[in-house]
Amino acid sequence: MNHIVSLKWLLARMYEPDVVIVDCRFLMGQPDAGRELYEASHIPGAVYLDLERDLSAPVEEHGGRHPLPDIFDLTVAISRVGISNESLVVAYDDQGGMMASRLWWLLKYLGHEQVFVLDEGYTAWVDAGFPTSSQQKTLIPARYLATVQHNMLVEMDEVKELLGQDRVTIIDSREGPRYRGEVEPMDKVAGHIPGAINRFWKDGLSDNGAWKGADAQSERFADLDRDGELIVYCGSGVSATPNIIALQEAGFSKVRLYAGSWSDWISYSENPVAVGDEEGKKHVK
Template structure:
């Protein structure tokens, strides 16, 4: 995306150049979503050390998920009311005379955590959200300014319009996964999909009938989204599905595939938030 890209033409992805050009715009809110699954405190420390000016930190465990239970997976969806409160404190407005706030999310993990926020906002009915292409590393590499100052709480007005049809639960997966018009996508690494290794969950393998589209294939190793034509080609064999259900280990990296499907112009994709960690909790 170019720095001169029109505001209304944004389609789920913006470049560092575009964000830098619009950094002071009053209708932009920036979310730093950096996180490390094995070091839960790391993202907060990284934010304190350096972040994009004006950004607010949202933690995967504390802000973008709810507490773990027996079922529901390792990263259950957050309580909408609590997430809405946090978004409002970032100055996010769902409606205003000037128009809704555009939320820009970034991380340094090939869009894994930024895409979770991107999907959550759309689940809350807020379509004005995009992921920063290349993440924080791309911002730094371009020589754009960084800050160590935490952003002050604001008073936005965010009224959610929950889009429950964007998500499915385990019972819906069971009843729909084998229908000829439905495709079930496993977003994990091929070795985990095949059950050759399972570093996190107690049981290895995948949901019967799922096909494997590893989430890392959406981006380059540097964290830039592959061209739109490649995103379309990647999903070509599933493009005619009436419904695509996407899952991963815990409903986080699957959102990168959902972003890819959106970029490819395939709108009928849904998240199974509990994902494999929920599915296998019933197999023990």
């Protein structure tokens, strides 16, 4: 796989000087839990980046529940933990790769190529008997120069303009009941962006939590136009990122993130909302 590395791969390289291991564990609704888990035990030498403090901007009226961080602030955050343009970054979490994928996407957005997500996550690392530590690494700041890849991102206005276009597929990464508008535990309005199809991000993982290979990912998206444009979203722009990795593993190249996602979309009261399945069953309100 191009963007995922195995536990044994990291074990063999974890002490190489250019490798930066980043712990991204975070529990929604428990903003301090990830940091506390990191302080108690982590992969030796790992640094910690927090989803809400480091990998998101403060919440405002628009932009969703996890707005993209300011480019300068993000560059400062990753430089502070020792990530330079030459670093090989391996991100991990214990949430199926969702938080690690957010960092993966952000670094790619800054123009960084050598960034990977650790397969299976921290619990699998511990269960394998690999080393852990509670000692925090002394941070030696690095210098990172961003080359922002604006083509990876799509804003709300453009999503709205592209609704209904034949060569554009909008992919909702949330679980089926949230996509269909049957439940909504996080946001004020239930439903999905009209015309979006549903591909739950966790379907990219095997039963044991390992990432599926390229062939299996291709099967998940077999009905999609490989030459068409794909726009991926979720609730707040976090769980969409594992689907972006899966799509790239499957060979899709025209993939963009709607970072504000559903929580941004519904912050504009005039935006249309669909419920139900898109296969002839939806209605728009």
